[in-house]
Amino acid sequence: MRYLIARIFPASLLVIFLGIHLNAQEGYVPSQENLDNREWFQDAKYGLFVHWGVYSIMGGGGDQGIAEWIMERKNIPIMQYEKLPGFFNPTQFDPAEWVSMVKKAGMKYITITSKHHDGFAMYDSKVSDYNIVDATPYGKDVIGMLKEECDKQDIKLFFYHSQLDWRHPDYFPHGRTGKGIKDRSQSGDFNAYIDYMNTQLSELLTQYGEIGGIWFDGMWDKPDADWRLDETYALIHRHQPGALIGSNHHKMPFPGEDFMMFERDLPGENSMGFNNTGISEEVPLEMCETMNGSWGFNIIDQNYKSVEKLIHTMVRAAGYGANFLLNTGPMPNGRIQPENVDTLMAIGNWLETYGDAIYGTRGGPVKPQEWGATTVKDNLIYIHVLDYRGRTIEIKGIPSERLRSAAYFDDGSRADVKRTEDGITLTIPRKKVKAIDTIIVLTLM
Ligand code: FHN
Secondary structure (H helix, E strand, O other), rough: OOOHHHHHHHHHHHHOOOOOOOOOOOOOOHHHHHHHHHHHHHOEEEEEEOOOOHHHHHHHHHOOOOOHHHHHHHOOHHHHHHHHHOOOOOOOOHHHHHHHHHHHHOEEHHHHHHHHEOOEEEEOOOOOOOHHHOOOOOOOOHHHHHHHHHHOOOOOOEEEEEEEOOOOOOOOOOOOOOOOOOOOOOOOOOHHHHHHHHHHHHHHOOOOOOOEEEEEOHHOOOOOOOOOHHHHHHHHHHHHOEEEEEOOOOOOOOOOOOEEEEEOOOOOOOOOOOOOOOOOOOOOOEEEOOOOOOOOOOOOOOHHHHHOHHHHHHHHHHHOOEEEEEEEEOOOOOOOHHHHHHHHHHHHHHHHHHHHHHOOOOOOOOOEOOEEHHHHHOOOEEEEOOOOOOOOOEOOOHHHHHHEEEOOOOOOOEEEEEEOEEEEEEEEHHHHHOOOOOOEEEEEO
């Protein structure tokens, strides 16, 4: 019935007349498998975000701030952009090497772009030829190849999927972005587009075995449209009840969503201008971040964050109970940028020593502060001092009445921790201060 009406009235009017809103999957009760996966997800703490598509050929077009958005930012007509797949031939793509790198980096999952806003499918889609198998000289399903390797090496694979699509003729009315792309269709049936998207999602959920989940992005392009989330989310959970759904809509999670993400901001922070929501206490959290300033491959963007800065962000995210999803934009030849590999290996080294204070933890009793953060696991509280200024730190909110001992993570030697009425004070001698993170382990009774 809804489809019949939808063909008579445009979607925007339906929203007004029928009061259809973003009702998502009302009444959704996550399966036990899904709940278990949420626990797994929270234990995992650290994953690799991969923005890879035909846009990588352009390398940002010499503009520091552009990568996967090049079609939009340079107003490339669809007809011209469609030439890109013809040049996409990542012959050096080696999924075994990628996944081994991820393992060495200490990461537990990968979230890769199955389709970005340009509409190009990086997998073998049957409902559109605009995909890596049919439209590129490479002709192979990189997503399938990666999934096979992930299964071998016990890494979970999630799919980023863009709801926004600058190319599809039925993505109409257009949203906030892509207005300068001259040859976009000037009419279309948004419901047909949603049907198409749901079919692509079904492919992703049935062609590759069990996946970690779907990471949606792009609803913000048409915030008032009827995205039929109820149907999409139910479809995903029907195919794979354990799959975790998250959406980067910058709002509190809708029913049917299994985790909440924050883009380039710690939960509760808003340097980007769009992270102005609260923090869900119902579902796991994740924060994503770039290594330089770009998601996709940008050939001139050398603005790399230091290993220390990235570890600090990961620790602070863990202090909020959030995962850290660190991004790389692979090159068009299929290799990961060497600078990114170096950074990932350095973080992996650090995790090899200090991983116990991150993996399997939850956000500690004290939310991240200027000096650092706390994480907790069983009867242990890890105090991560990231910025020690040489003075005694007062930490309120630690259940000091249960404190049995306080020791340095590194050598187990006793730490100078004193109980206060509502917490502890901590003094660290200079020789104990670590360059990145001085960790003190509190054992509670
Ligand atoms: O527009 C996208 C962007 O290209 C990238 O995918 C990031 C990742 O979080 N999300 C969108 C912007 O909010």
